[in-house]
Amino acid sequence: MIKVTLPDGSVKEMAQGVTPMDVAKSISEGLARNVISASYNGTTIETTTTLTTDGTLILYTWNDKEGKKAFWHSTSHVMAQALQEMYHGIKLTLGPAIDNGFYYDVDFGDKKITDADFKKIEDRVLEISREKHEFKMRSVSKAEALEVYKDNEYKTELISNLEDGTITFCDHSNFFDLCRGGHIPNTGIIKAMKILSVAGAYWRGDEKNKQLTRVYGISFPKQKDLTDYLELLEEAKRRDHRKLGKELELFHFSQKVGQGLPLWLPKGAALRDRLEQFLKKAQKKAGYEQVVTPHIGMKDLYVTSGHYAKYGADSFQPINTPAEGEEFLLKPMNCPHHCEIYNARPWSYKDLPKRYAEFGTVYRYEQSGELHGLTRVRGFTQDDAHIFCTPDQLDAEFKNVIDLVLYVFGSLGFENFTAQVSVRDLDNPDKYIGSVENWEKAENAIISAAKDKGLNYVIEAGEAAFYGPKLDFMVKDALGRSWQLGTIQVDYNLPERFELSYKGADDKLHRPVMIHRAPFGSMERFIAILLEHTAGNFPIWLMPEQAIILSLSEKYENYAKKVLDLLENHEIRALIDNRNETIGKKIREAEMNKYPFMLIVGEEEEKNGTISVRQRGQEGKGNISVTIEEFAAIINEEINKTLKQF
């Protein structure tokens, strides 16, 4: 008998040689029907693998990440089988599962796969799947494996790097593949499959190697899941911030200015400014002071901070002055500058904490292939701040920052988030700067603050930066995608390097602790995510224009202007569309431009001193006729729904 421990801690005494599927059946038939993969003592195994020692068993279903991984990887085998049947002589390489689906890298030789072939391949995959072939692992000697794949230089390379005795093949139907394992029980549960795209990919990611064809696919246990997924992809395309940014005239990229350097158009600049003012106001209440620092700094500044040693080679290279031989770097981080602001005068413990905030623009080199809209750029503005405090103040300061981050998320409609506490990798202590004692203090402060604020958090070992542990917020957007937003980071290292100090109650000099934090992260990336989350329908308080006045004809221009003046008195941002166009066309365009309110004015309205209000997304309700005062009350109510007092 062996002892099989389940995730809930319960222990089952089972006969030696049972399989995960046997264990599932012993729990319930229903569970057994849903189990598609398993792990034993932390290693991925098959549901048919025999268990011979005591251990911890986890059973996975489609709802688990591991379950999906097995499902998608298994489908890649079936797709490889279909490809091999349809394109003779191709060479298969690797076919792993990825976050959404799987791919298979194939050397098609003189053959070519095109979009027109996708349907045929998908049909064949489903045909094979319906035959309910079991996936079975088989051990193969190194010599045999090399013989089988003697015409495939890719598999030969893979096999050469494996130890004899550890090599396995996976069989299903009449197909086999070199594979470590981790499959679903049989092909029958693959009910829907789609090839998403093909792209070039170098063997082993090295551009010196041959370029292969990467075939991307995804599969599901239900047809409906595939339909939903494809709709989600379409919606993501519609919400792509690069597309919306163009349509809403927010930002622009010019090859002449340079790749990855966004140009903010008037409407985009107004949006940014509004976000900045919003945060500045809250920060002022939270006791922050604004500072301003230059866009470049002496190379030595970053040598002192340690950034140069760590990132210097991969950064924009130094700027040299013509006569004096000075070397400057484009500012990759604001922190060193803020340390020097702190160093501008001596401090007593009574003066702390000092909280310096700056919308600081920084420049980081990214390879051109890595650039993507506003989410990966070469120049961006952080909503940065650095808090210098005593070790005793750390807990309270950390909690205050969490409050600010939660206020930002709440005001911008991000309701679904988790926190990730990134701590050291204890197996690699050399990766980190600073004393073990300080690291422990910092990690404990973060975890206790996260607990205290009731955050839903996970602890990730090995994810900390080299200079300190951190708390990152992972936000889910309207499409269910996860984004990292808002970072709070404790740092015992820079205060050391910049020799920061304050005089304590004991009249001796002490090192302050530093917190780096940025609720938005960067303005560029945040606006990109906000665009995709809201599809451009920002909260009304943030909208560049909250209302558009649509005149029924040019005759009502004067009344439209009067309405605009009145709206301005109520601090409502609006504009007039007085073109000689039909009202239907004006409404359609206003809707496309996402104005939250359309205010229609004509003879009736002018006579009564009213406006006819149409709210975006509430067309079914019909227009309501109100005075400007009444409208101001309506819009303020809408604003107060999202924008709370900090």
Ligand SMILES: [Zn+2]
């Ligand atoms: Zn496999």
Ligand SMILES: [Zn+2]
């Ligand atoms: Zn910093």
